[in-house]
Amino acid sequence: MAIPAFGKAYADEILLPAGAAYVGLSFFVAFMLNMLPLTGWVLMIRPDFVAVLLLYWAIQHPRKVGFTPIFFIGLAMDVTDGSLFGQHALAYCVLMAAGVAWHRRVSLFGIQGQMLHVLGMLLVAQLIVLAVAKVAGNAFPGWWYFLPSLSGCLIWPVVCQIVTSPLRPRVNSEEL
Amino acid sequence: MEYSPPPFFKRGPNLVTRLTLFSLLSLVLLFADARFQYMDDIRGVVGVILYPFQEIVHTPARIGRGMMNYVSLQSTLRTENTRLREEAFVNAGLLQKQQALVAENENLRELLNLRPRFEPSSQVASILFAARDPFVRQVVVDKGATDGVMRGAPVIDTLGLIGQVHRVYPWASEVALITDREQVVPVQVVRNGLRAVIFGLGYDGALEVRFMPVNADIEKGDLLVTSGIDGLYPSGLPVAFVDSVERNAAYPFARITCRPASGVGSHSHVMVLGSTESYPERPIAPDQAETDRRERN
Numbered sequence: 001m002a003i004p005a006f007g008k009a010y011a012d013e014i015l016l017p018a019g020a021a022y023v024g025l026s027f028f029v030a031f032m033l034n035m036l037p038l039t040g041w042v043l044m045i046r047p048d049f050v051a052v053l054l055l056y057w058a059i060q061h062p063r064k065v066g067f068t069p070i071f072f073i074g075l076a077m078d079v080t081d082g083s084l085f086g087q088h089a090l091a092y093c094v095l096m097a098a099g100v101a102w103h104r105r106v107s108l109f110g111i112q113g114q115m116l117h118v119l120g121m122l123l124v125a126q127l128i129v130l131a132v133a134k135v136a137g138n139a140f141p142g143w144w145y146f147l148p149s150l151s152g153c154l155i156w157p158v159v160c161q162i163v164t165s166p167l168r169p170r171v172n173s174e175e176l
Numbered sequence: 177m178e179y180s181p182p183p184f185f186k187r188g189p190n191l192v193t194r195l196t197l198f199s200l201l202s203l204v205l206l207f208a209d210a211r212f213q214y215m216d217d218i219r220g221v222v223g224v225i226l227y228p229f230q231e232i233v234h235t236p237a238r239i240g241r242g243m244m245n246y247v248s249l250q251s252t253l254r255t256e257n258t259r260l261r262e263e264a265f266v267n268a269g270l271l272q273k274q275q276a277l278v279a280e281n282e283n284l285r286e287l288l289n290l291r292p293r294f295e296p297s298s299q300v301a302s303i304l305f306a307a308r309d310p311f312v313r314q315v316v317v318d319k320g321a322t323d324g325v326m327r328g329a330p331v332i333d334t335l336g337l338i339g340q341v342h343r344v345y346p347w348a349s350e351v352a353l354i355t356d357r358e359q360v361v362p363v364q365v366v367r368n369g370l371r372a373v374i375f376g377l378g379y380d381g382a383l384e385v386r387f388m389p390v391n392a393d394i395e396k397g398d399l400l401v402t403s404g405i406d407g408l409y410p411s412g413l414p415v416a417f418v419d420s421v422e423r424n425a426a427y428p429f430a431r432i433t434c435r436p437a438s439g440v441g442s443h444s445h446v447m448v449l450g451s452t453e454s455y456p457e458r459p460i461a462p463d464q465a466e467t468d469r470r471e472r473n
Contacts (some may be wrong), residue, residue, distance in 0.1 A: 035226075035233045037305035046308075067194050071202070079222040080230065082316070082343075082350055083309035085215040086205030093202065097195035132203070136210045138311040138357060139378040145310050 015167040023064050026053055026163055027073060035080055044144050047152035050077060050088075051095055051125065052159050055118055058099025059106050060164070070096050084136060091125040098124065111157050119153035216343065223345040230348075234304065296410050297450030299323060301331075304348060313356040313378065315339075319448055320347045328408060330449045336414030336437035337361065337402060338446060351446070354415065354436060355380055363415050364403035368393055371403050374416060374434065383416050385432040390423045392430060400434065410449065414438070 030049040038046055050073060057065045074089030081088070098121045099106075106117045126149055130140070188194070209215040285291075299319060307314035319325050321344045329341040331351045339359065342352035352359055357378030363385070364371050370393060372385045388394060398418040404411025416434035423430050 032229060032233050034308075035230055037234055037237055038308075039306050043306070043308060067198050071198050074202070075205075076222055076226060079219050080226055081309045082307035082312055082314050084206050084311075085209035085219065086202035087309070090199055090202035090206070093195060093198040097191055100191055132206060133311045136206070141310040141379065 014169070015164065016169055018061055018064055018167055020064075022166070023057060023061075026057075027069075031073065031077070034077065045147045045151050047148050047155050048122075049155075049159075051092065051122060052118070052152045052155060053163070054092055054095055055099045055121060055156075056159055056163055058096050059103045059114075060160075062100045062103045065096065067093060067096060084133075087129055087132065090132065091129045094128055095121055095125045111160075114160075115153045115156050118156045119149060122149035122152045219343065220345060223348070227345070227347055230304075296330075298447050299325075299450070300445055301325075301448050302445050307350065311357075311378075313353040313359075313376065313380065314342060315351050315353065315446075316348055317351055317446060317448065318348055320345045320349050322346050324450070325349050325448055326450075330402075330409045330413070331446050332413055332449065333438045333446050335439055336416075337409065338436075338438045340408075341448065349448075354438075355383060361409060361415055362403045362406045363400040364411075365394055366399045366401055367395075370394060371405070372400070374400060381435055382419075383434040383436060385418075385434060386429065388430050388432055389428070390425060390430045394418060394421060394430070394432060396421055399437065 027050065030053040033049040036046075054065065054070060070092045071089050074087075074092040075085065077088040077092075078085050102117065102121075106114055109117065123146065126146060130145065134140070189197075205215065301317040301319035301323075304316045304318050307316065315338075317331070325341055325344055327341055327344050330337060331339050331341060337354060339351045339353040339356070341349050343350040353376070354361055354374070355376045355378070357376055359376035361374050362371070363374045372388055372392075372394070375384050375386050377384055385394070385400070396418055399414060400416045400418065402409040402411055402413045402415055414437040416436050419433045419435050421430055421432050
């Protein structure tokens with residue numbers, strides 16, 4: 001079963017170049033989404049929007065993101081989340097490296113294959129954070145801890161569509 | 177002949193090198209934060225920079241809540257009003273009794289030459305959001321250093337102690353809940369005055385009294401209140417109810433699990449208590465006292 005709207009189209013598309021301002025804006029929006037004051041089960045299943053967006057840029061446009069800005073975004077995320085300083089920074093750097101290292105491989109797949117890859121990468125990043133937290137003496141919070149990875153993988157097609165759409169060249173059907 | 181690719185192909189250090197570098201850097205930061213709390217100043221600065229964005233993000237929720245208030249039914253309001261009136265009536269009765277008791281208590285304390293009971297100042301704060309990190313039990317409230325909130329101040333709700341101010345930003349502060357990992361509160365059993373220390377376990381709705389002997393007089397349903405001997409929490413705030421006591425003679429200590437008395441995580445308003453009591457100077461060390469007494473003799 002293939003979802004028609006997505007499919008392998010990405011690999012063949014010619015997109016407009018993404019400006020640094022556009023990349024920055026997308027991260028700003030994702031950061032704001034992460035800061036939403038959610039509670040209860042919504043918070044439990046909330047995907048890490050910054051992580052998913054980071055994977056999008058690392059996989060689709062690996063030259064557009066660098067480690068240094070990602071590291072600082074991670075630190076800012078740590079402050080707003082009240083987590084240990086460097087926890088998100090570490091996770092984002094790992095995600096970034098995984099995305100860039102496998103960007104050719106992942107973009108060969110259809111959207112479902114991409115989602116599986118994204119799920120794997122998000123899970124590995126969460127496992128690393130969990131390991132660090134364990135060493136720092138925290139208890140395992142429960143299996144729901146991994147739900148954001150699952151929801152992150154589920155929103156992958158949506159994120160791809162939304163972030164790519166302004167980069168598609170406008171086709172004027174009236175023009176000859 | 178030395179050959180290097182044109183600058184066009186230069187992409188900086190290898191991916192693995194960069195990953196290693198940044199991972200090490202974050203691990204160092206993690207270690208510094210977890211072990212030595214070196215990062216609190218930087219956190220403060222970043223927190224201030226992010227504050228306006230946080231406010232922007234919270235605005236829709238606030239507007240939504242305002243709209244919900246606006247369209248709430250008159251019947252709901254009337255029921256709530258009646259309930260609140262009844263509560264106020266009951267509370268007024270209790271308060272009158274309490275005022276008499278406070279006066280009597282003060283008189284008795286004066287007669288016995290005891291120090292007057294400490295009444296901390298307090299201010300109401302509303303909870304902005306719960307910390308999103310799954311490893312911590314914290315809430316962020318809307319009162320900060322500019323409102324005079326100090327680090328370490330106790331935070332209560334209508335039912336009891338919910339936690340302690342953990343980090344202070346200029347316009348907000350983080351409150352570590354009593355259920356947060358290794359959050360320690362000195363408590364006292366109301367029934368018999370037995371003193372104990374209660375520990376947070378790092379997950380919701382559970383606390384543990386540790387280091388109580390197997391034969392300690394503590395039972396299921398006992399109310400534990402702050403004992404006030406730490407000079408941090410004022411005495412008499414309800415902390416937890418004993419849920420179960422497991423006495424196994426194979427272990428030196430009983431296993432006592434409790435549930436918080438306060439509605440941790442179910443209230444939108446809390447009260448941040450003010451500065452703590454100024455305690456008399458620490459007594460001199462026992463060996464010193466011994467020598468002094470000997471000298472006197």
